[in-house]
Amino acid sequence: MAPKIFLTGGTGYIGGSVLHTIVTSHPKYEVTALLRKEPEAFASTYPNVKVIKGDYDSSDIISEEASKADVVVHNGDSDHEPSLKAIIAGLLKRQTSSFLLHLSGTGIVSDWDTPTYLGKLNPKIWSDTTDLAEISSLPDHALHRNTEKILNDTIAQHSDQINIAIMCPPDIYGKGKGLAKTWSAFIPMFVQECKNLEVAGFYYGEGTNTRSWVHIDDLMTVYLKVVEAAAAGGGGFDWGKEGYYFAGTQEVSHIDIARATDAILKKHNFVEGSELAQVSLDQIDTMAAYVPRFPNLGRYLFASNSRTRPHRAEKLWGYKGTAPRLLDVLEEEVLDAVKRVQG
Numbered sequence: 001m002a003p004k005i006f007l008t009g010g011t012g013y014i015g016g017s018v019l020h021t022i023v024t025s026h027p028k029y030e031v032t033a034l035l036r037k038e039p040e041a042f043a044s045t046y047p048n049v050k051v052i053k054g055d056y057d058s059s060d061i062i063s064e065e066a067s068k069a070d071v072v073v074h075n076g077d078s079d080h081e082p083s084l085k086a087i088i089a090g091l092l093k094r095q096t097s098s099f100l101l102h103l104s105g106t107g108i109v110s111d112w113d114t115p116t117y118l119g120k121l122n123p124k125i126w127s128d129t130t131d132l133a134e135i136s137s138l139p140d141h142a143l144h145r146n147t148e149k150i151l152n153d154t155i156a157q158h159s160d161q162i163n164i165a166i167m168c169p170p171d172i173y174g175k176g177k178g179l180a181k182t183w184s185a186f187i188p189m190f191v192q193e194c195k196n197l198e199v200a201g202f203y204y205g206e207g208t209n210t211r212s213w214v215h216i217d218d219l220m221t222v223y224l225k226v227v228e229a230a231a232a233g234g235g236g237f238d239w240g241k242e243g244y245y246f247a248g249t250q251e252v253s254h255i256d257i258a259r260a261t262d263a264i265l266k267k268h269n270f271v272e273g274s275e276l277a278q279v280s281l282d283q284i285d286t287m288a289a290y291v292p293r294f295p296n297l298g299r300y301l302f303a304s305n306s307r308t309r310p311h312r313a314e315k316l317w318g319y320k321g322t323a324p325r326l327l328d329v330l331e332e333e334v335l336d337a338v339k340r341v342q343g
């Protein structure tokens with residue numbers, strides 16, 4: 001029998017890419033997608049995907065659909081507790097065990113709250129095989145910690161019923177594969193702040209703070225492997241306490257992104273003659289303020305380190321990125337971001 005997949009966030013950058021990847025790689029899987037707004041071309045592009053209308057607060061609908069699924073792939077909002085709880089409640093109603101892939105993010109290991117390393121390289125590199133005890137005891141204010149705690153509790157109580165994989169990508173670049181949002185977060189947000197400051201690039205401190213990155217195409221190979229393993233019954237893969245998947249293929253310092261963006265914006269005459277700006281922490285703290293849920297988003301995005309290694313995927317199938325590297329395609333990313341920056 002074809003595995004039944006229930007997917008959320010299918011119009012988003014990551015979720016839309018995951019949906020497209022699953023449907024095109026495995027047309028026989030029975031896929032149901034929760035959508036609050038169905039893109040015009042959805043039915044014609046994905047004629048075999050069943051659409052369920054609802055949002056992440058439609059707990060009854062989510063729970064019902066999860067109870068029918070062999071595999072739930074939850075994307076879209078890594079911090080939304082009611083939707084995650086509804087999925088878990090639904091999966092616990094099943095007679096047979098099931099799989100849940102939950103999208104988290106390496107923001108959880110960012111050092112935005114450690115003044116010593118703001119704007120400086122932090123030597124700490126996180127492993128998804130040897131650092132799991134430390135990750136599962138991070139403080140409550142760590143990004144995405146609220147939902148990872150729910151997942152950790154579920155693993156402790158119900159690992160016989162629900163096999164959980166926490167998918168934890170770093171910053172992502174590259175064009176998404178879905179029908180609606182196809183762009184990522186960091187580069188558009190950086191370009192927006194450059195525009196607000198009327199500069200072509202900025203950094204805090206030394207600017208040597210460094211983050212891991214993955215191209216969306218490489219990330220999709222990780223998703224596909226884990227979804228396929230779940231659909232086949234989970235054998236040979238890691239779930240529950242060990243089911244934690246980083247995906248980064250490279251790391252880039254903030255100052256390198258700032259310098260490269262500066263060169264691109266000048267090359268295309270979007271700015272003239274401005275110097276790379278060294279900004280203050282007060283300025284950083286006013287950035288990305290349009291995301292009220294996380295008041296320190298500016299520090300996280302532009303001043304922190306988040307360095308991770310995908311040791312689990314390397315161990316399981318020799319994962320290595322094959323897509324172009326960030327700095328090689330940054331021009332495309334920046335020009336695309338320029339088109340959508342505000343005011």
Ligand SMILES: NC(=O)c1ccc[n+]([C@@H]2O[C@H](COP(=O)([O-])OP(=O)(O)OC[C@H]3O[C@@H](n4cnc5c(N)ncnc54)[C@H](OP(=O)(O)O)[C@@H]3O)[C@@H](O)[C@H]2O)c1
Nearest residue numbers: 009010011012013014055056076077078105171172181185
């Ligand atoms: N992009 C990155 O670099 C990155 C890296 C690591 C982790 N993450 C995390 O991954 C998550 C998704 O990121 P993304 O870049 O894919 O975001 P995105 O492109 O904005 O996608 C969000 C998706 O979730 C859906 N959604 C959000 N809230 C919803 C709600 N209340 N009810 C129903 N649907 C809802 C959206 O539906 P609509 O189309 O209807 O709005 C859309 O399909 C975020 O929490 C982010 O922090 C992102």
